[in-house]
Amino acid sequence: MKLENKSQYQNIPNYYEDEIDLYELWLTIKKYKKLIFAIVIVSLIIATLYTFLTPRVYTVENTLFLPNLKTINDTLFSSSSGSKTSDRSIFNKNDIKNLLSNLDKYDENTLKNYLKLNDDEIQTLKSIKVSDIKRGNLLTIRIDVQDIALAKNILNKILDYINNLNLIKESLQQNKLLLEKERDNLYAKIVEYKFLIKKLKSFNHQRDNLYLGFDPYGALLDVEHKYNLILETLKTYNKFNKITYLSDPIYPNKPSKPKTKLIIAVSFITSLMFGIFLAFFIEWIKNAQKRYEKNN
Known part of the structure; x- marks a missing residue:
């Protein structure tokens, strides 16, 4: 009977063999500590x-300022709505951001031709990144370079590339011509209305208003308001006619890579x-x- 019980216990599997012994693990680590x-x-x-x-890589950044140059439609729309500001601009932030982001996808030869970089500049330039600043017409541009002394020249050439794009130059020129044409038309209307008002002073005011079908005094004020808005927009075109940097580049104290x-x-x-x-x-x-x- 005892032998049978003993054989039964021998057939029972030992589940403790599969348990993790932390002390044995520590002994194993201690045994192979030199390895x-x-x-x-x-x-x-x-x-x-x-x-x-x-090689050390430095990240240099600068902030692009996109002037809020309104088109003729935005200028006249703001005059009719009573608002003198508009979020729309010839320098569309998303378009400029996409143009700059695409630069990082070009191969060295294409990038060298587009930005007019020399051999040293194209070799030191590793990447171009652009991020959006929500407040205002601002974009942050970051370049990774190995030679930090060439960073400013590269940033300036990127800026020249954007400002010399035919898309930007043609849009500026076309809208400026339209504004100047509208300015001349409005000035002609101002002269016409002033002459008409001067002539009406010798007649009955109410009767001639009914005859003309409109109030020349109110029309003159409206045209003069639009004319002044056009002049303000043209001043902006003459003063801020290209994209610029807000300040000098920001240089890092240590390499980023x-x-x-x-x-x-x-x-x-x-x-x-x-x-x-x-x-x-x-x-x-x-x-x-x-x-x-x-x-x-």
Whole structure:
């Protein structure tokens, strides 16, 4: 009876063999600590060499100002609605942003021709990024360069590229001509209405108003208001006729790439995890061999 009970207990599987023993894990790590330490040291040396050998990249930024140059329709619309401001402009922010963003997609030869860069400038330029500033007609442009001394020249050439685009130049010229033509037409109407009012002073005011079908005094005020708005818009065209930078470029105090601290930290963590995994794997292989030899 006792033998039967003993055989029954022997057939019961030992579930505790599959449980994780933290102490055994610690002993395994301690056993292979030299291997783990060596992997971490080698990884840190490689990461350090990479950060020293990789060329430094600096991010230089500046803010583009897009003048709010209204078209003739916006100018006359604002006069009829009583508002003197309009959010619409010839320099459409989204269009300019897309044009600048596309520069980063071109190959070196195309970019060199478009921006008229020399060999040193095209080699040092790594990327062009544009972001929107919600307040006002402003865009932030960032360039990544290896030679920070050439950053200002590159930014100026990007600005020249935008201002010299036929799309921008033709739009400016066309709208300015339309404004000047409308200015002359309005001035002719002002002269006409003033002459008519002067003539009406010798007649009965009410009777002639009925005969004309409109109030010449009110019409004169409306035309003069539109005329003054056209003059203000033309002054803006003459003063702000191109995109400019708000200030000098903002230079960084340190390189943006490579990120030395981040690279070393990631290298340390990944190498440590790999070393521990390798130690467990080697120990598992040895234990598997021992079990195989014991069974055979």
